[in-house]
Amino acid sequence: MSEDRRLEVLRAIVEDYVHTREPVGSRVLVERHGLKVSPATIRNDMAALEEGGYITQPHTSAGRIPTDKGYRLFVDRLSGIKPLSPAERRAIQAFLDEAVDLDDVVDRSVRLLAQLTHQVAVVQYPSLRRSALRHLEMVPLSATRLLIVIITETGRVEQRMLEVADGIPEHVLGELRARLNATVAGRCLADLTEPLDQVAKAFAVGDQEFVTQVVRAVEDTLAETTEERIVMAGTANLARAGTDFAHSIRPVLEALEEQVVLLRLLTEMAEDSAGVTVRIGHENQHIGLAETSIVATSYGADGQSVARIGSLGPTRMDYAGTIASVRAVARYLSRILAG
Amino acid sequence: MSEDRRLEVLRAIVEDYVHTREPVGSRVLVERHGLKVSPATIRNDMAALEEGGYITQPHTSAGRIPTDKGYRLFVDRLSGIKPLSPAERRAIQAFLDEAVDLDDVVDRSVRLLAQLTHQVAVVQYPSLRRSALRHLEMVPLSATRLLIVIITETGRVEQRMLEVADGIPEHVLGELRARLNATVAGRCLADLTEPLDQVAKAFAVGDQEFVTQVVRAVEDTLAETTEERIVMAGTANLARAGTDFAHSIRPVLEALEEQVVLLRLLTEMAEDSAGVTVRIGHENQHIGLAETSIVATSYGADGQSVARIGSLGPTRMDYAGTIASVRAVARYLSRILAG
DNA sequence: CATTAGCACTCAGACCGGCCGAGTGCCATC
């Protein structure tokens, strides 16, 4: 009972099942995959695979389907890469190149990925926390209201209103603006807490309170709000013809509405690896997503990862194709942000 | 065969069907609604109603269900108002009052409405075109790049980058800023095209080209991009237990992803009436939404309508309750934006 | 010792016929 063949059988089962949506039996397996052994042999292998927890049979007299563990092995060791056709690549590039601003780029990316994978695509907005800053501006709107505008290298613009109870010391603004921009340009928040504190100290004692307020507001804005924004497309794909989900797609939709959940997942996956990562079924640690897999990777200008992009679908998905699509879109997206 | 009773029968059918999800027959109708007549009489009325196209029977030996036309009549003439309980009102207000900024208000509103109606809630972002402006700022980022920031009375902040090939004439900025703000404050785009043109003429001929560029950019930003933004919540409600849709929810999800479709609908409905409007089934003129109804109304500070809020669900919905919820949320939302 | 052929066994799903009951439409009657 060769180990190699057993893995080959697993691969065949996964591929067949992904393709046909039906439990696959020993006979069709040898027929469709040109295996040089008899069904009986395959059955022995299958028994072993089931023993190992890689496959299971939904009913006594049915074929086998892969378990999460089976998919995991498949993804890790058995799945090849399915390169995109040059035409597809060109289409991706052309479509993304037409984008006019950051919102448009993100919007196009997510739609594109949904269409390529026929699944739910998810794009996290470029994180402020990890984006390099281009410029920082302060605009006094009234005696006590200051508008702070932050512009990142990726083209994202973020603003925050600051109420200054004691009034805005107009004379400080010019110098503060200059110093802040000198400090900030080209760096991201992670590198800034220390330097920003320095800025405050450079001012006269009487003005320090105001300066500190501004600095605090900038830091808050970078850290807090906007790491959280996520854009999604292709939810309709969940309701595809061959109703992929055992029960209802409701829990899946619910999970998707909980952006917090998605963000946690994406972040965790980012920690796992720099490349494309895959989470399968229960690995997501979320009931609603127990029957779904997520394929995600990071993107960002200059090879630095500022946010994540991913595709979510039933565990029975075309992993090779999805991985290829996610990677491709991430790559072009990064390129455009850099350009 | 009294006309009044016939309408009463229709109302009973709608209410029962909405409640039980099952075709309703003549017997249960008299039982559950305490009608003082016999089932046979009801049957005659039903025959007439069917003749008139208000109800239909899915199978020969089944009870009746309302048609779109039946729902329409129900909504227009038969449906009472189902006022929210004081507790609900308080909950709405409390929940919305906690919001910290415009995004948060909109986000909370849409979630709240989804939860109240158990349906899909939709909120259109306050339209820039119809929002009164509070302030307008220009920030030169480099010799040729000008950042324009627009702040509305509703708290929305919009920005646009302007490339000025010939360089920015710094000396003009101060005066331009002053003049623009004087012109703009408290007015909305609709009232501004004329006045803005005037501003340009006030400047020296050499500077007019630059000023015109800025004015044009402001107008573009107000008009163009952002009328289009829509936020949604509660899509999971479409997949509720008693699977509401005849076939699949896929076409519905697809329609919802086409924000253009939604925007068109909301806009059309805004034209229909100032109050709460209802579109039922085929009235939506969209295949994917043939089995859904939309209840929408306008909201905005100071009674002026700046955008729309609505709820979308199966035609078999609790119209009275939905209308009440939509109206209530719209009202509180308006109040908060005004405050 | 892996592979294979043969065989008995299991069981989901399709198919069938009968039955039931809800609901209707119609007609004669009050």
Next chain:
DNA sequence: GATGGCACTCGGCCGGTCTGAGTGCTAATG
């Protein structure tokens, strides 16, 4: 016009049968 009575329709349920795919086991084979 409202009603009671009645024949009729038909979808859905129930129980039973049959079929075929697929399995696991065992014994034979190279």
